[in-house]
Amino acid sequence: MKKQKRTTIYDIAKKLNLNASSVSRALSNNSNVSEATRQLILATAKELNYQQNSMASNLRKGQNQTIGVIVPRINQNFFADIIAGLEEVTYQKGYNLVICQSNESYLREIKCVNTLINQHVSCIAISICADFEDDSHLRNIKEHGIPLIQFDRVTDTLDTFKVLNDNEHASMEAVSHMIEQGYKRIALLEGPQNLNIFRQRKEGYLKALKKHNYPVLPELIKENAWTKELGAESTWQLLSLPEPPDAVFASTSDFSALGVLEVATKKGLKVPEELGICGYSNEPFTEITSPSITTIDQYSVSMGKTIANLFFQEIDFMDNGSHPQTVSIKPQLIIRSSTLRNKNQI
Amino acid sequence: MKKQKRTTIYDIAKKLNLNASSVSRALSNNSNVSEATRQLILATAKELNYQQNSMASNLRKGQNQTIGVIVPRINQNFFADIIAGLEEVTYQKGYNLVICQSNESYLREIKCVNTLINQHVSCIAISICADFEDDSHLRNIKEHGIPLIQFDRVTDTLDTFKVLNDNEHASMEAVSHMIEQGYKRIALLEGPQNLNIFRQRKEGYLKALKKHNYPVLPELIKENAWTKELGAESTWQLLSLPEPPDAVFASTSDFSALGVLEVATKKGLKVPEELGICGYSNEPFTEITSPSITTIDQYSVSMGKTIANLFFQEIDFMDNGSHPQTVSIKPQLIIRSSTLRNKNQI
DNA sequence: TAATTAGTTACAATCGATTGCAATTTGTGT
DNA sequence: ACACAAATTGCAATCGATTGTAACTAATTA
Numbered sequence: 001m002k003k004q005k006r007t008t009i010y011d012i013a014k015k016l017n018l019n020a021s022s023v024s025r026a027l028s029n030n031s032n033v034s035e036a037t038r039q040l041i042l043a044t045a046k047e048l049n050y051q052q053n054s055m056a057s058n059l060r061k062g063q064n065q066t067i068g069v070i071v072p073r074i075n076q077n078f079f080a081d082i083i084a085g086l087e088e089v090t091y092q093k094g095y096n097l098v099i100c101q102s103n104e105s106y107l108r109e110i111k112c113v114n115t116l117i118n119q120h121v122s123c124i125a126i127s128i129c130a131d132f133e134d135d136s137h138l139r140n141i142k143e144h145g146i147p148l149i150q151f152d153r154v155t156d157t158l159d160t161f162k163v164l165n166d167n168e169h170a171s172m173e174a175v176s177h178m179i180e181q182g183y184k185r186i187a188l189l190e191g192p193q194n195l196n197i198f199r200q201r202k203e204g205y206l207k208a209l210k211k212h213n214y215p216v217l218p219e220l221i222k223e224n225a226w227t228k229e230l231g232a233e234s235t236w237q238l239l240s241l242p243e244p245p246d247a248v249f250a251s252t253s254d255f256s257a258l259g260v261l262e263v264a265t266k267k268g269l270k271v272p273e274e275l276g277i278c279g280y281s282n283e284p285f286t287e288i289t290s291p292s293i294t295t296i297d298q299y300s301v302s303m304g305k306t307i308a309n310l311f312f313q314e315i316d317f318m319d320n321g322s323h324p325q326t327v328s329i330k331p332q333l334i335i336r337s338s339t340l341r342n343k344n345q346i
Numbered sequence: 347m348k349k350q351k352r353t354t355i356y357d358i359a360k361k362l363n364l365n366a367s368s369v370s371r372a373l374s375n376n377s378n379v380s381e382a383t384r385q386l387i388l389a390t391a392k393e394l395n396y397q398q399n400s401m402a403s404n405l406r407k408g409q410n411q412t413i414g415v416i417v418p419r420i421n422q423n424f425f426a427d428i429i430a431g432l433e434e435v436t437y438q439k440g441y442n443l444v445i446c447q448s449n450e451s452y453l454r455e456i457k458c459v460n461t462l463i464n465q466h467v468s469c470i471a472i473s474i475c476a477d478f479e480d481d482s483h484l485r486n487i488k489e490h491g492i493p494l495i496q497f498d499r500v501t502d503t504l505d506t507f508k509v510l511n512d513n514e515h516a517s518m519e520a521v522s523h524m525i526e527q528g529y530k531r532i533a534l535l536e537g538p539q540n541l542n543i544f545r546q547r548k549e550g551y552l553k554a555l556k557k558h559n560y561p562v563l564p565e566l567i568k569e570n571a572w573t574k575e576l577g578a579e580s581t582w583q584l585l586s587l588p589e590p591p592d593a594v595f596a597s598t599s600d601f602s603a604l605g606v607l608e609v610a611t612k613k614g615l616k617v618p619e620e621l622g623i624c625g626y627s628n629e630p631f632t633e634i635t636s637p638s639i640t641t642i643d644q645y646s647v648s649m650g651k652t653i654a655n656l657f658f659q660e661i662d663f664m665d666n667g668s669h670p671q672t673v674s675i676k677p678q679l680i681i682r683s684s685t686l687r688n689k690n691q692i
Numbered sequence: 693t694a695a696t697t698a699g700t701t702a703c704a705a706t707c708g709a710t711t712g713c714a715a716t717t718t719g720t721g722t
Numbered sequence: 723a724c725a726c727a728a729a730t731t732g733c734a735a736t737c738g739a740t741t742g743t744a745a746c747t748a749a750t751t752a
Contacts, residue, residue: 006490006491006738008737008738008739009738009739010738010739018701018702019701019702019703020702020738020739020740021701021702021703021704021739021740021741022700022701022702023739024738024739024740024741025701025740025741027739028739028740030740030741032699032700032701033700033701034699034700034701037700037701049486049489049490051460051463051464051490052464052738052739053405053464053466053737053738053739054464054465054466054739055401055404055405055410055465055466055737055738055739056405056707056737056738056739056740057738057739057740058401058707058739059399059401059402059405059706059707059708059709059737059738059739059740060706060707060738060739060740060741061707061739061740062707064401066444073430074426074429074430074433075423075426075427075429075430075647076426077421077423080420080421080422080423080426081421083420083421083445084419084420084421084447087420087445087446087447088447088449091446091447091454096444096446096461096465097444097445097446098412098442098443098444098445099429099433099443099444099445100433100437100442100443101430101433101434101437108437114397115442117397118397118398118399118400119400119401119442120399120400120401140395143395144352144395144397145352258634283630284629284631285630285631285634288604288631288634288635289634289635290636301421352708354707354708354709355708355709355710356708356709364731364732365731365732365733366708366709366710366732367709367710367711367731367732367733367734368730368731368732369709370708370709370710370711371710371711371731373709374709374710376710376711377729378729378730378731379730379731380729380730380731383730383731398708398709399707399708399709400709401707401708401709402707402708402709402710402737403708403709403710404709404737405707405708405709405710405736405737405738405739406708406709406710406711406736406737407709407710407737408737693752694751694752695750695751695752696749696750696751696752697748697749697750697751698747698748698749698750699746699747699748699749700745700746700747700748701744701745701746701747702743702744702745702746703742703743703744703745704741704742704743704744705740705741705742705743706739706740706741706742707738707739707740708737709736709737710735710736710737711734711735711736712733712734712735712736713732713733713734713735714731714732714733714734715730715731715732715733716729716730716731716732717728717729717730717731718727718728718729718730719726719727719728719729720725720726720727720728721724721725721726721727722723722724722725722726
């Protein structure tokens, strides 16, 4: 453990027979230093290979140019994209990202929140985990005066900044599209209903049916079909119904939709002729499958940018005690072969 | 900007008529506090909603429970997986990750390094960018006494800890496999040769040819075919040769391989019968394409874990001035339909 | 030339937690 | 009851940068 002593502003000051305060001012481009000494200081700083100690600086300034991000999983395309977008903007502003993953665990999410509070991060952006229980840890963030931005998966029990996808609208569009393609019995694969996003997607499904005067058939709605495997399993069940569906909206994810496609292929059902399939998320693979899968793009990278921009705006807004705002991003339905029964109708 | 004053150890001390030092000791489970006052302190800490200020703590302790990570792109499966693995281990140890992306830009990489040095992170893990120029910024890391771990894309001009994939071996296996499948003219799509990984992959390709007494045909080696588009373009060129290849090893990525597959499909070439295709990285989509693509899995998540473990080991090792070690991970060839011409031969 | 101002630089307190050492309290043995 | 050791607690310096204020120097004006 080498105790490499780093050069501080005091070292620079001593070498130049100056006071540390002047060094500090010179390095921070503060006006109150003569140009001559400024140059001297800058030169010796470089000579001694000086690097600011941001721990000290942050402590003194009571603030830390860092944004904390908590996501269920870092290596999930959607979240990775959001983080990339976030990083892009925060980097420009000289801010850093501290990343945590909750691994869909509530306890771990709490721990992550606490660590970030300890670090006095300037802002926390969070997408809550699947087994979210209550919002006390999020309240705690606010109690410690840290701006909080929820994104994608949010809890409505708390009044915070939010960046959302308009899941309901997107789902409605997707299901409407399928109806227009002539599908009559559209099944829904739904996700855990304690997450707002899945409730909204279901709502969109229901509204689309209603709008077109389609009946809601409970036997066509399958709970908890989140993964490819669960999607496949649900599909087996659906297809063995006396009156099986002629389309499946895998509102949980494209992986689920992939499960549907695989089962359909195994059963020898033609897609999209005999079974329509629509996923959610626009995972890269959806345009590669055969047939390619209709899905919904969530603009994840720009969602990340939006979060960051919201924060940088928010800082200014704080003065005039404005209310937390919600930004809604409209996802885009991407129509591909898996639902395109009637090629003229697009 | 609410100036929410946070409770400090002084607040707790004052409330209990104690000295801050006792509070500090109590909270850090230091022995020198009576159990009675410990309980008191813990109780009031909870009551006042105390959260440690790690900026102060870190400053005093001169160290910061944080590991900095620099990758070219966060939202690239390979790197996202590595980060996920890293986070998994560091989280267990109570460490945090600060993530930066160089965006394949050398200048930006330097800036990221400097920020991390300023933060006094406990360690920096880096995978260098594509237009890497020289290692002075990495040297600077060492000069500031920060342990440095390079992974995947590394420079050999510097003696640091390294976590690598055995690219050469993996490539050799892949090409050997293709040769065994009876392919006679195997093309190579290579990546920027200033990155070690691409040099190694090419080396593996060459060694495999040599081992089987195959000639090296320069016209079958295409530079800089990194993306899907570039892969496709190179393939067009290759296929219009007087003597076109009967297999392509897209050593750069699976995306490149996908480009090859698309061109082959457009040209009506049967894969694997008329053209064998092998990619690199085991992207999720490779098992979904038709035919599925043979590729190489890099164990990215466990690579991240390895990096973290190396760091936690290293800390102990530092005492007895041991030399930086290199850990090599053997990637796995995943044989799928796109090269499986002879089904019995597997 | 003296007085006033502007421009520099020095001093010292501060951010909050940690830690060596001194001072105090408590406990033990005789 | 006293001496001594052990356990607690308090004091004060420290980590490195920042910043308000004071002190000093140089420049400007009457």
